[in-house]
Amino acid sequence: MIRIKSNQSFFTVSRHDRNLFLLLLPTAVVVVGLLLITFLLISSRASEAVKTYGLSLYVTSAWDPERERYGLFVPLAGTLVTSAIAALTALLLSLSLSIVVSEFLRGAVRNFLSTIIEFMSGLPTVIYALWGVQYAAPVIRDYVMLPLHKYLGFIPLFACEPLSGYSVLSAGLVIGISIVPYVTSLICESYMLVPTAYREACLGIGATRYETTKILLGLCRPAVIAAVVLGLARAMGETTIAAALVGNSMTISYCVFMPSYTVSALIAAQYGNAQLYMYAESVLYSAALAILILALVLSLTGLTLLSKWRSKVLA
Amino acid sequence: MHRIRVIKDRLFTFYVVITSALALIPSLHLISVIILRGVEVLSEAGIKFLVDLPPTPLSTQVGGIAPSLLGTFMLTAIALPTTTLIAIFAAVMNNEFPNNPISRILDVTLRSFASIPTIVVSMTVYLLVVIPMGGYSAIASSIALAIIALPYAYTIISAALGQVPHTYREAAYALGMSRWMMIYKVIIPIARRMLAGGILITMARIMGETAALIFTAGRFRTGLTLSPNQPVDAIPLLIFDYALTPYPVMHKVAWGAALILLLIYLITFLSLKVLVKEVKL
Amino acid sequence: MNKVGYAVELNDVYVRINRSEVIRGITIKVPLNTIYVIMGPSGSGKTTILRLISRLIDLIPDVEVTGSISVLGMDALRSDPYVLRRYVGMVFQTPNPFPHMSIYDNVAIAARINGVANNRDELDRIVRWALERAMLWDEVKGRLNDYPHTLSGGQRQRLCLARALAMKPKILLLDEPTASIDPVNARKIEEVIKSLRDEITVIMVTHSPHQAARVGDYIALIYSGTIVEEGRVKDIFLNPKSEFTVKFLRGEV
Numbered sequence: 001m002i003r004i005k006s007n008q009s010f011f012t013v014s015r016h017d018r019n020l021f022l023l024l025l026p027t028a029v030v031v032v033g034l035l036l037i038t039f040l041l042i043s044s045r046a047s048e049a050v051k052t053y054g055l056s057l058y059v060t061s062a063w064d065p066e067r068e069r070y071g072l073f074v075p076l077a078g079t080l081v082t083s084a085i086a087a088l089t090a091l092l093l094s095l096s097l098s099i100v101v102s103e104f105l106r107g108a109v110r111n112f113l114s115t116i117i118e119f120m121s122g123l124p125t126v127i128y129a130l131w132g133v134q135y136a137a138p139v140i141r142d143y144v145m146l147p148l149h150k151y152l153g154f155i156p157l158f159a160c161e162p163l164s165g166y167s168v169l170s171a172g173l174v175i176g177i178s179i180v181p182y183v184t185s186l187i188c189e190s191y192m193l194v195p196t197a198y199r200e201a202c203l204g205i206g207a208t209r210y211e212t213t214k215i216l217l218g219l220c221r222p223a224v225i226a227a228v229v230l231g232l233a234r235a236m237g238e239t240t241i242a243a244a245l246v247g248n249s250m251t252i253s254y255c256v257f258m259p260s261y262t263v264s265a266l267i268a269a270q271y272g273n274a275q276l277y278m279y280a281e282s283v284l285y286s287a288a289l290a291i292l293i294l295a296l297v298l299s300l301t302g303l304t305l306l307s308k309w310r311s312k313v314l315a
Numbered sequence: 316m317h318r319i320r321v322i323k324d325r326l327f328t329f330y331v332v333i334t335s336a337l338a339l340i341p342s343l344h345l346i347s348v349i350i351l352r353g354v355e356v357l358s359e360a361g362i363k364f365l366v367d368l369p370p371t372p373l374s375t376q377v378g379g380i381a382p383s384l385l386g387t388f389m390l391t392a393i394a395l396p397t398t399t400l401i402a403i404f405a406a407v408m409n410n411e412f413p414n415n416p417i418s419r420i421l422d423v424t425l426r427s428f429a430s431i432p433t434i435v436v437s438m439t440v441y442l443l444v445v446i447p448m449g450g451y452s453a454i455a456s457s458i459a460l461a462i463i464a465l466p467y468a469y470t471i472i473s474a475a476l477g478q479v480p481h482t483y484r485e486a487a488y489a490l491g492m493s494r495w496m497m498i499y500k501v502i503i504p505i506a507r508r509m510l511a512g513g514i515l516i517t518m519a520r521i522m523g524e525t526a527a528l529i530f531t532a533g534r535f536r537t538g539l540t541l542s543p544n545q546p547v548d549a550i551p552l553l554i555f556d557y558a559l560t561p562y563p564v565m566h567k568v569a570w571g572a573a574l575i576l577l578l579i580y581l582i583t584f585l586s587l588k589v590l591v592k593e594v595k596l
Numbered sequence: 597m598n599k600v601g602y603a604v605e606l607n608d609v610y611v612r613i614n615r616s617e618v619i620r621g622i623t624i625k626v627p628l629n630t631i632y633v634i635m636g637p638s639g640s641g642k643t644t645i646l647r648l649i650s651r652l653i654d655l656i657p658d659v660e661v662t663g664s665i666s667v668l669g670m671d672a673l674r675s676d677p678y679v680l681r682r683y684v685g686m687v688f689q690t691p692n693p694f695p696h697m698s699i700y701d702n703v704a705i706a707a708r709i710n711g712v713a714n715n716r717d718e719l720d721r722i723v724r725w726a727l728e729r730a731m732l733w734d735e736v737k738g739r740l741n742d743y744p745h746t747l748s749g750g751q752r753q754r755l756c757l758a759r760a761l762a763m764k765p766k767i768l769l770l771d772e773p774t775a776s777i778d779p780v781n782a783r784k785i786e787e788v789i790k791s792l793r794d795e796i797t798v799i800m801v802t803h804s805p806h807q808a809a810r811v812g813d814y815i816a817l818i819y820s821g822t823i824v825e826e827g828r829v830k831d832i833f834l835n836p837k838s839e840f841t842v843k844f845l846r847g848e849v
Contacts, residue, residue, distance in 0.1 A: 014676045016493045027404035028421040035424050038439045093338035100335040120342050124523025126551045130558040131345045177341045210327035237432030239526035240555050264434045288435050299430030482692040489686035490706050493678050504696045
């Protein structure tokens with residue numbers, strides 16, 4: 001009597017298979033090793049700063065390498081604010097775009113628009129940075145910030161006088177625009193997965209397009225949330241646009257017109273000189289560690305949400 | 316009652332169309348501006364834009380981006396095969412031994428790689444490669460680029476291999492083919508279009524990446540070099556640096572370079588579309 | 597190699613896929629160089645038996661097999677599947693010639709990887725031989741470099757037959773080979789199968805009793821994972837012992 005399960009571990013399977021597996025194993029070792037090394041390296045470089053400055057590193061703000069005074073609150077908060085603005089912008093714009101592509105268009109026109117969106121999703125972000133500096137920032141200041149300040153200046157968000165176009169708002173808006181294709185394709189993909197039975201049911205009860213969309217989109221809610229979370233993770237890692245538009249100033253306030261910092265902008269600006277000082281490098285690494293963990297957590301959350309929703313829908 | 320529903324529907328349509336336009340118009344403006352400003356610069360500089368060195372901040376000539384152009388191609392030539400090879404091995408492992416715990420760990424790891432901020436990759440490679448080598452180099456830059464492009468290459472190559480119909484696997488096995496032979500002689504050739512598409516997408520990613528180069532490339536713009544262990548430059552990095560300077564002539568160079576980058580990306584994208592009907596990212 | 601004369605022996609085999617029993621206690625002995633037909637209604641487990649013999653069952657996750665399976669004297673469950681499959685050729689229900697290879701290459705690769713032919717001349721000869729045996733040569737001899745998609749369904753299936761034959765297998769498994777083929781081509785394929793008697797052991801799965809009668813030497817009737825009746829073709833058709841067999845032969849199942 002022989003009992004063999006076909007999905008046993010590879011040791012009992014043909015030696016051809018085993019040899020192939022062993023041949024492929026180094027790849028796995030290299031890749032996983034690389035991730036571990038990245039983590040360990042960043043953590044160990046960051047530990048010096050954390051040991052010296054303790055938790056105050058994360059709740060105070062300063063960048064004074066000469067006197068070795070550091071505080072990362074501004075770049076951390078700036079990253080969160082900028083990413084939040086970006087994610088919100090992307091949500092508003094992408095949702096509409098997804099609806100237009102999925103509900104309003106058919107055939108060749110839809111394919112064309114899809115292709116355009118696909119094209120834009122691969123555009124190098126540095127192009128957005130260049131455009132942002134030369135065109136978007138002044139336009140945002142003149143046509144968005146100044147009017148908002150004039151008419152809605154009593155709201156703390158818009159209370160300060162916008163001087164230059166460089167602020168968390170500008171950075172957030174342009175980053176948001178740059179991630180619209182990504183978020184749109186995520187939402188569209190999920191929207192397409194909703195079984196046609198629901199759509200037919202909506203048609204059957206005589207729902208208007210608005211009502212149909214509301215229902216179908218409601219079914220997609222976890223997927224849309226996942227798309228926003230993933231967009232947030234993307235926005236956090238964005239470097240070139242942030243470095244160009246956020247203003248590079250160690251200040252933050254409730255007013256979104258103020259220039260500020262993001263972690264990646266800080267690193268991009270200060271890492272070059274950091275070697276000259278004692279703790280500057282380590283402080284930057286602790287900032288990098290913070291956004292690394294944050295981005296990973298957000299990504300895994302978003303991906304898990306998405307896959308859970310997908311398996312529920314496809315069942 | 317019915318009228319209210321119709322009004323809501325009309326308002327909804329109006330809102331959605333307006334916001335969609337808002338979603339697209341900035342990017343379309345961006346592209347038109349690059350074309351307009353870029354053509355302006357290129358017509359001023361002519362073909363020499365591709366072969367000259369960049370100008371000094373106060374010069375009147377626009378010069379060219381030859382070092383960055385060469386650098387971009389060199390870095391791509393090193394990084395693309397590297398990342399593709401690793402991605403293929405990883406994808407094969409994931410497709411052939413899906414139940415094995417090592418495969419699953421590999422899969423999760425590669426998907427996590429996609430979420431690492433690119434500047435962090437730059438810092439890591441700086442520590443691992445630039446410092447031991449004693450300076451910036453094309454090798455360091457290529458390694459950073461390969462790491463960043465890896466999750467993209469892996470995802471799409473995995474998908475390409477996975478969508479080969481199961482029946483061809485069975486036919487291959489029934490003929491007595493070993494697993495490796497089946498992969499090499501049946502799966503990969505059948506999937507070749509989508510694989511080529513994946514490679515093109517990866518290439519576009521590599522050519523457009525900036526942050527990875529900030530601490531690994533060295534920004535060598537005063538001459539042409541093909542040496543892998545010397546500082547190098549790339550087009551996106553040049554655009555980034557020059558966009559942030561206050562000098563108008565540098566801005567011009569940045570626009571010209573942006574147009575070149577856009578054209579390269581466009582050609583890559585069109586080739587991709589010719590090869591594959593639809594590629595999911 | 598087995599001296600008793602059985603090409604394939606299944607002894608009290610149970611197969612469980614995803615926890616549900618697909619094959620319950622089957623014992624089959626297939627004599628060498630005969631045409632053995634496995635017949636039964638859909639879902640009775642016929643294809644699973646074929647997959648056991650060629651070890652293609654490995655491709656299904658979550659499978660449990662108990663019992664003993666002997667193929668050409670080798671313990672099928674304990675042998676290296678890649679070695680086993682060299683002796684066993686298979687033709688599938690839906691024709692699956694490799695779309696990226698020419699007609700010539702489709703047949704040639706079978707010969708090459710099994711060491712049947714090693715140089716260009718030998719390959720040419722065996723490709724021609726295989727295509728002639730599969731009754732396809734006349735139709736494709738002028739366009740061996742064309743691709744399979746230019747062939748009709750029936751021609752594609754004959755190409756798959758040629759490909760399997762080019763392996764020079766000792767056992768040929770056929771999984772409802774004419775199920776998706778038009779009647780003219782189906783007859784041709786049946787002719788080819790009959791011509792293989794005495795050269796190769798053929799095990800064919802079908803759900804058509806008529807086809808079984810036309811082609812087979814032995815029949816095993818399977819229902820719901822167990823053998824209902826088994827024996828020579830004449831005996832089964834003229835002297836069916838089971839009520840179910842009678843119903844099946846009349847087409848009432």
